[in-house]
Amino acid sequence: MPCVGLGVFLRRIVLPPEKLSSVWGEPHTGGYLGKYSTYRWHNTEQAARLVYDNVGTYSRLGLREIFGSQIMRSNQYKGSGGYAPFATLLGLLTIPAGWYALNGRMGAWFSRDNVWQGILVL
Amino acid sequence: MGSTASMVTRFPVRLALGLALCIALAGCGGSGTGGRGGGGGDGELLDHRAMLREYAERVEEFPFPLPEGYAFPKPEALPTPAVPTLYQKGNGVVRADTAWMCAWLNEWLEAWGAGDSGRAQEALRWLEKLPETEFIASYSDLQSFRAFEAAVLERARLGDPEPVRGMLGSCRDIIELMKRG
Numbered sequence: 001m002p003c004v005g006l007g008v009f010l011r012r013i014v015l016p017p018e019k020l021s022s023v024w025g026e027p028h029t030g031g032y033l034g035k036y037s038t039y040r041w042h043n044t045e046q047a048a049r050l051v052y053d054n055v056g057t058y059s060r061l062g063l064r065e066i067f068g069s070q071i072m073r074s075n076q077y078k079g080s081g082g083y084a085p086f087a088t089l090l091g092l093l094t095i096p097a098g099w100y101a102l103n104g105r106m107g108a109w110f111s112r113d114n115v116w117q118g119i120l121v122l
Numbered sequence: 123m124g125s126t127a128s129m130v131t132r133f134p135v136r137l138a139l140g141l142a143l144c145i146a147l148a149g150c151g152g153s154g155t156g157g158r159g160g161g162g163g164d165g166e167l168l169d170h171r172a173m174l175r176e177y178a179e180r181v182e183e184f185p186f187p188l189p190e191g192y193a194f195p196k197p198e199a200l201p202t203p204a205v206p207t208l209y210q211k212g213n214g215v216v217r218a219d220t221a222w223m224c225a226w227l228n229e230w231l232e233a234w235g236a237g238d239s240g241r242a243q244e245a246l247r248w249l250e251k252l253p254e255t256e257f258i259a260s261y262s263d264l265q266s267f268r269a270f271e272a273a274v275l276e277r278a279r280l281g282d283p284e285p286v287r288g289m290l291g292s293c294r295d296i297i298e299l300m301k302r303g
Contacts, residue, residue: 028167028208032206032207032208033203033206033207033208034208034209035207035208035210035213037209037210037211037216038210039257039266040263041266041267041273043269065291065292066292066293067217067292067295096291097274097288097289098292099220099262099292
């Protein structure tokens with residue numbers, strides 16, 4: 001069933017429901033890199049990430065392959081977050097097919113909001 | 123201080139739009155995953171040593187065999203991260219399960235290259251059991267497995283090695299460790 005009218009953030013991207021996952025996290029407030037455990041399969045197309053609620057400082061999120069180091073540039077989200085496409089280290093927006101999980105960290109901040117939440121388009 | 127990943131249980135007002143969006147997506151055919159979602163926290167974060175313990179426990183009682191000539195690497199043989207890293211619970215389990223998947227994908231490719239259809243078919247039969255692993259059952263989902271099956275396994279069944287080759291790019295290091303034993 002097609003999804004329409006999901007809000008301003010998603011208006012400009014294609015929304016096949018099977019490509020969307022709601023994602024969230026509470027990174028370590030000390031700023032450590034966190035490796036999340038959940039994987040999704042991605043066919044060779046553009047991958048994108050939307051953060052619509054952000055941590056109190058900034059968050060940096062990137063995709064990693066199984067056993068691979070992170071092969072995508074991290075996206076940094078400030079303020080309330082936003083939409084940003086993932087790109088390879090070479091700057092290409094076409095992400096190779098594979099299993100991907102998220103790496104994430106936040107700017108260290110020991111007393112405030114460390115929750116981020118969003119929709120992963122993969 | 124140093125709070126760790128856990129399920130998001132608080133919903134401040136500025137999450138209202140996000141929550142509404144999630145509900146809308148969930149009503150559109152299973153897009154919202156709930157539970158662990160695609161990325162986020164449930165439970166404590168593990169340091170590297172604790173992640174390796176998780177891996178070792180999974181390997182110890184792994185439910186399926188590896189191809190001949192492969193062995194799970196000892197935990198201490200796995201690479202250490204270059205920067206201080208914390209792991210969401212399950213990372214060690216997923217490492218063991220995906221190492222197993224990598225081994226059978228490589229076995230398929232080698233058997234295909236050698237023209238050994240019996241060995242190749244056996245490799246595919248084991249790979250079809252992926253939904254029974256914790257990797258798919260707890261840390262991914264059947265929808266992702268079906269997409270992987272269509273993109274990689276189905277093509278292998280038809281005799282096309284390219285998707286398996288592509289997939290093995292991220293398995294190269296672990297396969298080398300597994301063949302060393």
